Amino acid sequence: MKNYIQELEMLDKKHFLHPTSSIQQQQQNGPSFIFTKGDGVFLEDIKGNRIIDGMSSLWNVNIGHGRxxxxxxxxxxxxxxxxxxxxxxxxxxxxxxxxxxxxxxxxxxxxxxxxxxxxxxxxxxxxxxxxxxxxxxxxxxxxxxxxxxxxxxxxxxxxxxxxxxxxxxxxxxxxxxxxxxxxxxxxxxxxxxxxxxxxxxxxxxxxxxxxxxxxxxxxxxxxxxxxxxxxxxxxxxxxxxxxxxxxxxxxxxxxxxxxxxxxxxxxxxxxxxxxxxxxxxxxxxxxxxxxxxxxxxxxxxxxxxxxxxxxxxxxxxxxxxxxxxENLIENAKQMGHKMLAGFKWLQSNHNLIGEVRGLGLMGAIEIVKDKETNERYASPLAPLIVAEAAKRGLVVRSVVFDGQDTLVFAPPLVINEKEINQMIMILSETFSAIENQENIKL
CATH class of the missing domain: 3.40.640.10 (Type I PLP-dependent aspartate aminotransferase-like (Major domain))
Incomplete structure (x- = not known):
């Protein structure tokens, strides 16, 4: 299996031009995940890693994976x-x-x-x-x-x-x-x-x-x-x-x-x-x-x-x-409230988090250097947070256009309260890890 995975990674770098991607990063590192399965809000890659799909992949897998x-x-x-x-x-x-x-x-x-x-x-x-x-x-x-x-x-x-x-x-x-x-x-x-x-x-x-x-x-x-x-x-x-x-x-x-x-x-x-x-x-x-x-x-x-x-x-x-x-529209409304409440809890416990916002199961967390002045870091931190969250089992996305330093979220509409809480705890651990890095001066 190890040789097969390495072969896929090589073929990916050689033949697959990824959409909305860093071509240099792809050539250096290959694919970060090769997904093979999906189940509800979870994705599983070829190495057996099980990941919460906090973005419904591209805002679109509303009914969840594996139906x-x-x-x-x-x-x-x-x-x-x-x-x-x-x-x-x-x-x-x-x-x-x-x-x-x-x-x-x-x-x-x-x-x-x-x-x-x-x-x-x-x-x-x-x-x-x-x-x-x-x-x-x-x-x-x-x-x-x-x-x-x-x-x-x-x-x-x-x-x-x-x-x-x-x-x-x-x-x-x-x-x-x-x-x-x-x-x-x-x-x-x-x-x-x-x-x-x-x-x-x-x-x-x-x-x-x-x-x-x-x-x-x-x-x-x-x-x-x-x-x-x-x-x-x-x-x-x-x-x-x-x-x-x-x-x-x-x-x-x-x-x-x-x-x-x-x-x-x-x-x-x-x-x-x-x-x-x-x-x-x-x-x-x-x-x-x-x-x-x-x-x-x-x-x-x-x-x-x-x-x-x-x-x-x-x-x-x-x-x-x-x-x-399955009443998924009402579930999106109710779980959206819980997701936003989780973001507010994170906001009160982590110095990096500025404004949080959302509507239904669309949400955002702003990354700031100073909550009082809304000052941002010279280099956006959101991409680092995305990478750290992925290591811990959560797919999210960063937005760094127009001076923004933002995490965005859109989990499948089938998500339940337990899975929302799991997502929030991964984010809390991720923020703690980033905040503890020596090169970040809070």
Missing amino acids: TEMGQVAMEQMSKLAFSSCFATFSNEPAIKLAAKLAQLSPGHLSATFFTSGGSESNDTAYKLARHYWILKGKQNKQKIITRTKSYHGVAMGATSATGLKPFRDFTNSLAPDFHYVNHFSPTALRELIEKEGPDTIAAFVAEPVQGAGGVHPAPENYFKEVRKICDQYGILLITDEVITGFGRTGTYFGIEHYGVVPDMMCFAKGVTSGYAQLGGVMISEQIHKDFTELSTGTLLHGYTYSGHAMACQIALKNLEIIEN
């Missing part, structure tokens, strides 16, 4: 029809049923779904549909997209251009045009930018209900109500990015439900299948769907090979059934 019923559903659907094209007038039963189910679950008047393979495709699709909508309405100049600082919308060209985290945009030297950014908590800044650029040039405003990869930032009270009013006043579409916050993550089906508004379009992915298949989509309002139907004269020239993939849609239907039957 054998998902494999059974996939096998049954693949045995009948794994895939058939949904271009033009072709369709399939799972895609139809899932679109109808989403219309039932979604807030307000969202009623029709365009399916994609994931979050980046969903965001790119939303921007294209928004711009096409205004073309159909005879307002071809409405093409600009406004997003927020600290936002993350994916890594396709449009999604990268929409992302407010500058390092992601700096990665490439040729961004898509007509993307603009405003302060993530300021409706006033949004209004000022709209008036500066001209409402007749702006197609849509895009926002995550809770900013995820940008550091877990829930919106302030009444923020989205003000944004909705501004969009309505100036004739601008409101698009919410629910790729992370959808399907129970925040303790409601969709994150925007916390704020009492309904978007014109809604992007989703991740939790719709809990990672058991690749699927995403964009929901549009009944009015936009009606306008598309009445104003379109040609072909909707946008579609992905796997839009409406039969097996993926059947997986999604089973996933939603599990979320409902």
Whole structure:
């Protein structure tokens, strides 16, 4: 087994270009974990290490790992029809049923779904549909997209251009045009930018209900109500990015439900299948769907090979059934309260912890040098804490963009109180170990 593991590590370094990774670190150290099994909130690697998945892997394994019923559903659907094209007038039963189910679950008047393979495709699709909508309405100049600082919308060209985290945009030297950014908590800044650029040039405003990869930032009270009013006043579409916050993550089906508004379009992915298949989509309002139907004269020239993939849609239907039957949205709400209470306990017992925050099973811990002044370390500590926690059996993630030094969390929605407590104790031991290092002057 030792030789086999070494062979896998060598092959990984030689042939596998990892997403969102340090290529140099990969080449020097190889994979830190080669996961082979999953069970609930736990992952197990090839060496037998058992780890709490404090991130639902990538914010997405909502129903937990190792659900054998998902494999059974996939096998049954693949045995009948794994895939058939949904271009033009072709369709399939799972895609139809899932679109109808989403219309039932979604807030307000969202009623029709365009399916994609994931979050980046969903965001790119939303921007294209928004711009096409205004073309159909005879307002071809409405093409600009406004997003927020600290936002993350994916890594396709449009999604990268929409992302407010500058390092992601700096990665490439040729961004898509007509993307603009405003302060993530300021409706006033949004209004000022709209008036500066001209409402007749702006197609849509895009926002995550809770900013995820940008550091877990829930919106302030009444923020989205003000944004909705501004969009309505100036004739601008409101698009919410629910790729992370959808399907129970925040303790409601969709994150925007916390704020009492309904978007014109809604992007989703991740939790719709809990990672058991690749699927995403964009929901549009009944009015936009009606306008598309009445104003379109040609072909909707946008579609992905796997839009409406039969097996993926059947997986999604089973996933939603599990979320409902096991009351996982309520569990996310209740366990979210306990997780945040655990963070506050850590805050009172460790000098490195500044602000803690969360909504449902999304949470964040800020790392500070001085709690009184909120002074940060010259070099972020969060990556060191992530590495130390992994040694002790917990996967978490760091955010160090835009001057942040933050740990973020999103455990599976099946997590229980015992597992929350286990996660908190690992974090406490981790912080103690970091605080005791000689090179950290508290």
